[in-house]
Every structure is written in C-alpha cells, then in structure tokens.
Amino acid sequence: MSTRLASGGRLLDRAKALEFSFNGKRMTGFQGDTLASALLANGQTLVGRSFKYHRPRGIVASGAEEPNALVNLGQGPRHEPNQRATTTELFEGLKATSQNHWPSLEFDVGVINNYASKFLPAGFYYKTFMAPRLAWKHVFEPFIRQSAGLGRAPKDRDPDTYEHFYAHVDVLVIGGGIAGLAAARQAGAAGAQVLLIEQTAHWGGRAPVDGAEIDGMPSEAWVRDTVEALEAAENIRLRTRCMGAGVYDHGYVLAYERLTDHDPHEGLPRHRLWKIRAKQVVTATGAIERPLSFAGNDLPGVMLASAVRDYAVNYGVSPGDRTVVVTNNDDAYRTALVLKQTGLEVPAIIDARFGSDGELVQAAKAAGIRIEFGRAVAKVKGRARVEGVAMTTQAGEGAVLEEIACDAVAMSGGWSPVVHLWSHCGGKLVWDADQAHFRPDPEVAPVGADGQGFVRAAGIASGAMGTAEVLADADAAGRAAAEATGHKKRRKAAPKAEPESPAPMAPVWVMPQGAGEALRSKMWLDFQNDVKVSDVELAAREGFESVEHTKRYTTLGMATDQGKLSNINGLAVLSQSLNQDIPQVGTTTFRPPYTPISMGAIAGEARGDIFQPLRRTPMHDWHEENGAHWEPVGHWRRPYCYQRPGESVEEAVHREVKNTRQALGFLDASTLGKILVKGPDAGKFLDMMYTNMMSTLKPGRCRYGLMCTENGFLTDDGVVARIDDETFLCHTTSGGADRIHGHMEEWMQTELWDWKVYTANLTEQYAQVAVVGPKAREALDLMGGMDLSAEALPFMGWAVGEIGGFKVRVYRISFSGELSYEIAVDAHRGRAFWDALLEAGAEFGAMPYGTEALHIMRAEKGFIMIGDETDGTVIPQDLGLDWAISKKKDDFLGKRAQARSHMVDPDRWRLVGLETLDGSVLPDGAYASAEGKNANGQRNVQGRVTSTYFSPTLSKGIAMGLVKRGPDRMGEVLEFPKIGGEAVKAKIVSPVFYDPEGEKQNV
C-alpha cells in the first residue's frame, strides 16, 4: 500500500496539514500536495473505474498526462467532473469523488463488463448496434448513455467568474523547466520582451527530481537563481499555473492560467485565458514517459517510473514497500536508486534489453539492486492492486520464470517529447529511431505570414535527451528566437552540465514480444478508454490501416487525456500489425487545447449582465420604470408595449393602438438608423443605393426609399431626407443601421471608389420620438416654438426649429397613417425632451406606445416591414412597390437582377391583404394550401401569411401575405390549414385595411 514517508517531499510544507475528503472519507495532506499525492499518502491507490470494463484504476502518472485519476471536484454549483488529481493542488476542505462507478468505487456492478470483455471488442458499437433499427433508440442507446461517460455534467449556473488578458510579446516561452528557463534567459539577455509560462506551480520541471547538476550546482539551486534573475529583468515576465493551451496562426497563443483553483477565493476570477500575440514561440514543453505494454499494466500500483520518483522526491510518498522497476532504458534506474535511497525495497529491475553499462546501471549495481536483463513482465499479479509480477524472457511467449512479490511496479518505455504545441499550427515531426519517438522537425516549423518559422522546440521537447544537450539546445532556441524578433546576440554563455552517456534504449512495444492473445488482451494501451493491444491488432486485421481511422474505430486516444500516454504505443502496435514502419503509419492530429480548459475561461467576462452588449436608447430607463415589456431588436431592447398594473400584454397593445388612433401616442424611435451621406456625388450615389430616384429630392423634403442587394432582393427601407444640395440623411430600419452603413461603405470602397461621397453613421447622435395621433399638432403647439401647420410643414417635409426650448429637426412622416411628426433631438437631451413631451401631452391623453402597436398600425395601413414581408427572397415588385422603382435611372443595385426571368414571372407570390371569413386571426407563417401534392408527397401551397394581427381599430383579424398571382385574385377565398388539421378560410383583399385614401395623415 502507498503511504507517506517519514521525511522528504521537497514541495511539501509539512507544518501545514490540510483536511480533504475523497468519496466522503476524511483524509489529510500537506500544503504543496497534489490531490494525487495526497491520495497516495493516504493509501488510496484505487481512484476510479475504467470507461468500458469498469476495471479498478489507480494513479499512473504525476502530471497532465494522467489517464486514470479523474475525479469530480466540488459540490453543488461548483461541481466539476473529470478533474485530474495529478494537476489539482490540494487545498483545505477539498471535496473529491470518484467517477464511473456504481454503486461504489470498491464494489462496482459494471465490472461485469470486464468478464464480458470478449464481447466488447474494438468497434463494438459499430458492429453490434446496426440492427434492428428500432433497437438502437429503445435498447442500445439508453443503455450506452447510462453506462458511458465518466463524470456527471454540472447542472447549476457556475458561481465563479473568469477573465481574459491580452499580451503582446517578442518571445513566448512555454514550459518552465530548465529548458524554458534557459531559453527565456538567453532571449531576455538579447533584450527581447519575453513571457515565460509554466503549467504547474513550480519552476524547474523534473530536473531537481532527476538530480541534474547545472553550472556546478544542484539543479534546484540553479533554478532558484535563474528564476530570481529572470524576475529581476524588466523585459521578462513569468507566470506559473499558466498552461500553453494552443498555438494558432500569426503567433496567436492561448494560455490558461488557474488563479484560484489552488486556493478558492470567493469573488475573484477563477481562471484567466491569456490571448497572446507572440512574434516567436519557444515550446519547452518537456517529454512524457511511455508505459510498457504487459498484461495487467492497468492494475492500481503500476505507475510510470518517473511518477514513482516524483511522488517520492517531491511529496515524500512511497508507492509501496517493494517496487519492481520494468524498463527498456537507463533512465528508469533513477527510480530504483531514489527508492533505494529512501529506504524502500527494489526487489528487481526487469530490463528488456540484453544489457547496459550506463552510469545509472552501474550505480544500481553498486547499490546492490538485482538487475534482470533480457527479461520482461509476463503479467502483473493481483486483482484490485499489485501483489507481484511474473517474470519471463522478453524474447519469449510469456512462460513464467519466477514470480516476484511486490506492491508496486514502476514502468518506463522511454520518453516522448511533448510535441503538441509544436504541431498545433502545422509543425511536422520526424521519427527518431534511437529514442523510438517522434520529435519536432526543425526544417518544417509552423510558419508565420512571412513564410518563416515562428515556433521553436527547445530541450527535451525537441528531442535533446541529456541535461547538457537540453541546456545547449534551449539556450540556442532562446537566442535564435530573440534574433528572429530583431534583437542582437549578446555574449551570454549557455548553462552547462556534465555530459551523460546512457546506453541506448530498446524499442519494446509488446512485453514479452511473443505474447499470445490471452496476454495481449490484458495489455492496456489507452487506460481511460480501455483500448488494449488486442483491439488495435483487431482493427488492423479488419482493414483499418489509417491511424486516424484506427483511432476512431478503437477509441484509442479519444479520451480526455487525448492519448498522451497511448499515442506512440498504439501506433507502434498498429505499425507492427500492418508490417509497416512507424513513421509510415504516422501520428494522429494534435489539436488544442493541450489539456482541457474550462468553458468559463473561454467565455471570460461574458456572463450575466455583460454576456452580450445591450443597446439602450436615452429613454431606456424611463421605459424600464414604466412597465416596458421588452422586445429585442438587434442588440437593442425596445418596449413591445407598456404594461399597466393588472393589464395583459395584449390589452396593453390594444390600448396603445386605440389611444394613438384616437388621441396621441409617443414612440421612442431613437433606434432607427440615421446615416449621413455627403458630397458632390451624394445624389448619384443614393440613386445607385436606392431603387428610387433620390437625386431629384428637394432640400427640405423626405422620400420613402427601398434598398436592394445586387441580386435584386429587398434588404432595407426607410425615409431619406435631403438636408442640402450635397447632403442627405438616410433613415434605415433599427436592425439595419450598421449593416446598411457597411453596405454603403463597401460599395464606395470597392466599386464606386472614385465617387466623391462621405458617409457617417449618426444613429446614436439623436434621440428620436414619433409624436403620433390626431392631437399631435395641438400638443406640440402647446410646447411652442415652431410652426407645425400643414402649410409650414406639409406631409413628407422636414424642418429645423425649436420645440419647448429643444433644438429639433422635425420630419413630417407617418408609419401609422395618423398625423405624425418624428422629432430628432441631441441624444444627451433625449430624456429631457421625452419628459417634456409627456408633460405637454398629458392633457391630450398622450400615452407612449411600443413596437407591437407600431406593427399593428402599419399593418392596418398595409405598410410592409423588412423581415416580415421580406425574407431575402422577396423583391419590391412582389410587394406592389413598383411605384418606388425608378424607370428613368440607368442603374441601381438590383436593377439587372430584377429583370431576370424568374423575377418577372407573373406566377410569383405577391403581396395581398387577407381577411378571415370568421374574423379570427390567421396563424403567423401559415401556408395557403393548393390542389395536389408535390414530388415529396407534401401538400402543394400557393401562399403564406407574412404579418397577422388582431386589429383593435377594426375589431377583427387582419393579415398580409404573399400569394401566387395574389393581386389578380381579389375576392378569392384561400384555405390556411392550422397545426392540428382544421383550416381557416381567408379572402384575398387589398392590404390597406385602414384609411386607404390617406386622409388621416395628411391634415
């Protein structure tokens, strides 16, 4: 059983004990522990169940590559699944639970799958659930959904906050091991702006554990001195707990900083997502040790050799009294030596190679450790944890030579450089046969806009294996990166270490090499997804030759660890099965993020009130205080209606319509787009933008205009006012202001670039109020200051002046059919003007009205609404707006398109009014049915409803719709089937239901 040693643990503060719980059991750890080290210290070797077979699983690794120790962290709204115990720093009160077990971690019913593993081979889902079809939905899917998935998804709103931070640097160094430190040191010395980030809380990586000496001092001392020197430099910035998550085009890098995970702090941001623009990126991301594939390598107690010594040195944790080391290289001997020095037993080192006389091997011999060359583990003994290993010859089939009792197995299959960040943006890899790993190919680096590489790998991440080589390589990478950003070389010597001379490692992909099916089906490649050597071999036999296909078929490397441990071993097994070289098989694609990052960090500050920008008019607060029922219009919020106490939304809308028609209504029209167009060619330009002739408009007059896309479809409408000879003010729809301004600018900057026109979007400069109703003039006259008589300001005219002391521009336009003035004032005075209007209007029964009343009144008048009557397929001619399409102009946007055969087809659906025979309101979007069925067996249709309301003015349902040859069929009755089967009958009528002569607005 694992336990805490009496002394040791260089990262621990033994004076600070921390209480935490695992599956409700109270445990104790120390400040500096990870959850994983604390669990081991408490003897908790069983930490989870595997995905498919529910096999017992223990901690394998000590870092980001951990596949097994995924836990649920936190409770209630802070519950978070799939948290890696090895990278979770322990804090007081931490609550963790294990995943994927039922009913308990120790006794799991799903383990039955384990015995049925013969029936759950690679591609099981694809093979089994093909037929019968109904069984998938009713039997298989519910079963799989219930048994699949590791953690539970959180259900509540996340109470934590997150943020982003943008940084721009010359050189970004990712990884704070000795390579990253050396690279940052040299790049900084050259004067570059350097940012060095490290995913853990500690600098120096594994060098202190592995006992390296640098510049004549222990690496720990060198790391401390170097960090101090870097921190003192003004041009170098350092962050711990900050992981390089992804490298993207143009030197864009995402880094994930965990601010308070280790010390939860209510109210402060939990994670910070760094958005970094780096001219050069140095990936000093280290390497990951590979497991060995022997039967039972997934039992709790089998760990990576490097992890075993990490736990011993960093956390003072023993994996068990007796640890057998299994290796194919010299490096794992460090683990044996560390354990021996700690006073623990190493019954044997089982080395698959035929021999080695490297320094570490000699040291192990000198320490009296039994070394068995040419041997292998036939299988690990034990059910829920390691009880021993059966030794065999590596060359054989697995005949047991000897059983060695032990509590833990430390395995090492060699080291794979962490090439993820190098690869994200297109860096290529080469196969290094000596080390049996892929490493970055410096000749094919990710390239920037200038065609030059912008990522350099450094240290062991680039394939430099010994401390001396790592330091030299990283120093050169830092120097080159600084140079590439235009900083001069400085003569600063690279840090030095004694060269080492390890014996070569031997590639061992299956142990023993001749193992039969029974053993191979117990050799785990992907611990999290339960993919075994036999699964990959089966996939190869079934014809999955591409590594990407094999990955998906077997789910190898598809778990939350993304194959950090399984990748190379898996594709080595695949290549052997296919009888191809490993580089020929290649790797799967490395995609960001390096390890999962929180959704909250991606969202950053965008939550709650600032999830999305909300646009507010100057009168917004008044609306809010007066019962506004909001409607989103683009990012604006507009009052749909103003509800009075006890009133339904519908009642409020009807009241507002009636009051406006009978007395006086105010509409906050500030959201309407207002685009100033000015220049000698402004008239010509607007003639091109609009279907109407705008250049003939006289100053002081307004004209309703239509805008089409170059494909002829109606895209926006609004009133244009001519301010002076060279100046027009174009009103757009509320949602269309930015889009239409962009549309105008695009045409000016691309096609009409030599026309002398400037535009400015003045939408927000003005608060605008529509003063509408038979009492409009009286109320405004009461405020005084301006002659608003029909003679002084006729329909479709505008004037500037003063009303009630406010400087205004008044447009005599009407979207309701009533006497109407749209009045613009400077936005900073908008609220004051609104208040003044309400006061003056009070004696005339004035009430504000919302967008729904606006919609009803315009529908009563048969006015179209962009987005209701148009949907991107409708041309003005469909809407009976031929009068607004100039026949005199040579050209306007959409003119040619509108001449196409389908556009002039008399069968097009065209705008009509629709009146139900029973006075009811037609359902919105309902289709008019026609005889027969189409090729898909659906009922033919001949029209549809585009706007439909109950008209409080006419006390009946009114609607507009597009109907095939509609205007030619006045008086015909159409059937509109409703959802549920019945149909409503409606007669085709004129779309103008109210005051067809326009007498009300022109008074």
Place this chain on the structure above:
Amino acid sequence: MSDVVAALQGAVYDGFAKVEAAGPRGMITVKGDLAASVLKNATTGVAGVDFPGQGEANCVGEKGICWMAPDEVLVLVPYAEVPDAVGRMEKVLAGTHHLIANVSDARALFFVSGLDAREVIAKLTPADVSPSAFRPGQFRRTRLAQVPAAFWMRDAETFEVICFRSVARYVFDLLKTAALPGSEVGYF
C-alpha cells in the same frame, strides 16, 4: 443647458483602477483629405493642437484631434463649443469635399485611471497597450470585448475611452468587472 446628460454621467467605480463616466464632451467627425492644409487649418484652428499623424491623438484638456482613419479625424472640444467649432470649420472647408458631423451625443466617454489602468484595458482589448507600444499621444480604434471602442491616454496613468452611447452601460460594466480589486494581473 442643465438637461444635457451624458450616458451614465457621474457613474464611478473604485477598483484597482478608477473607472468614471465623464460628462458631455464635444466630438466632431471630420472627413476629407487629411493631407490638405485647409483641413489641417480648419481642425487645428478649433482644437488648438497640432494635427496628429496616423494612429495619434493630440489632446490638451478637453480639446484635441484624434486620427481615426486615412480620411477621418475626430475633433474634441468642450461640449458647449461644438456649434461654434462646426461653423468655423465649415467656413474654412467651404468649397472642398468634406463631411463634418457633430457626434458628441452619439458617444460615451470614460476615464480609467490608476497605476494599473493598462491592465483593465488589456483584459478587454486585443490591441497592444504595453507601455512600449502605447503611450500618451497615441490613439487606438479597437474593440472592448464585444463592442467597438477607441482610447487614448491623457497621461501615463489615465485612459480616455470612447464608445457608442447605447452601449455605455455595457462598457462601464466591462471596465468595472476588469478593475475588480484582487484581479490585478501584475503584468505591465
């Protein structure tokens, strides 16, 4: 005019940097040929500062000229002086192709001040605001989170930030969130 009220006028948040919503400020968009001396004369005449180069803002007190685009500058004057400034510039530019528009009311103005003011801005804008890249005298049109914005520095510790009036609340809340005490980045 006591009823002239800028968006959020008077709102203040004391975070690790101070965020304040300013009162009304005169802002005038001037479009035209920036190389023409007549345009330079017109704008410098009312702003009383040198004409800025690309990406620059020359501001003194409430007055200034900010470079917005190759054919556009923003002239800053006290709010009450806008009609006069527009009139004077129109007079000088008469007969040339140009556009002058009062946009004072279309905008909201914020001050972000304090030793770590840069960090507040750097949490929200993708623009480089490190001391080596952005100093008083420079001007940047960019975005703050999800909306367009622009800023310049009044002095080494104070940003003046403008955005559209309708999103004043959003931008104030953004700045406030970014300035939360304890969330200092410690970067610049």
